[in-house]
Amino acid sequence: MAFVRKIGEPAVVEGFKGGKGHVLARKILTTDEEMYNKGRVFNHMVLEKDCEVGKHTHSGDAETYYVLSGHGKYLNGDETVDVGPGDVMFTGDGETHALRNEEDEPLEFIALVLYK
Numbered sequence: 001m002a003f004v005r006k007i008g009e010p011a012v013v014e015g016f017k018g019g020k021g022h023v024l025a026r027k028i029l030t031t032d033e034e035m036y037n038k039g040r041v042f043n044h045m046v047l048e049k050d051c052e053v054g055k056h057t058h059s060g061d062a063e064t065y066y067v068l069s070g071h072g073k074y075l076n077g078d079e080t081v082d083v084g085p086g087d088v089m090f091t092g093d094g095e096t097h098a099l100r101n102e103e104d105e106p107l108e109f110i111a112l113v114l115y116k
Contacts, residue, residue: 021051052100070107
C-alpha cells in the first residue's frame with residue numbers, strides 16, 4: 001500500500017479534550033489499514049496562542065508528541081514542563097497529560113496514538 005499524498009487543510013477542533021480554544025489538526029495517516037490497526041491517530045497539530053489540548057487520561061493506548069516548532073507547557077501527570085522544538089513527550093496507558101500554548105508563535109507538533 002505505497003502512496004504519496006498531500007496533507008489537506010486542517011480541521012478546526014474547538015475545545016479539544018476539554019481544552020481552551022481550538023486545535024488545528026491534519027491527518028497524516030487516515031485509516032486503520034494505514035496504521036496496520038495498531039493505532040488511531042497520526043496527526044500534524046497546531047496550537048495557536050492561548051489554545052490547548054485539555055487534560056485527559058489514556059486508556060488502552062499511549063500517545064507521543066514531537067514538537068516541530070514553537071513552545072508550550074506540557075502537563076505530565078501533576079508536573080508541568082516547558083517544551084520546544086525537538087522535544088518528545090510520551091504518555092502511557094493510564095497516564096494523564098495536557099498541552100497548552102501561551103506564546104505568540106504557534107506550537108506545531110506531531111501526535112501519534114498507538115494501541116497498547
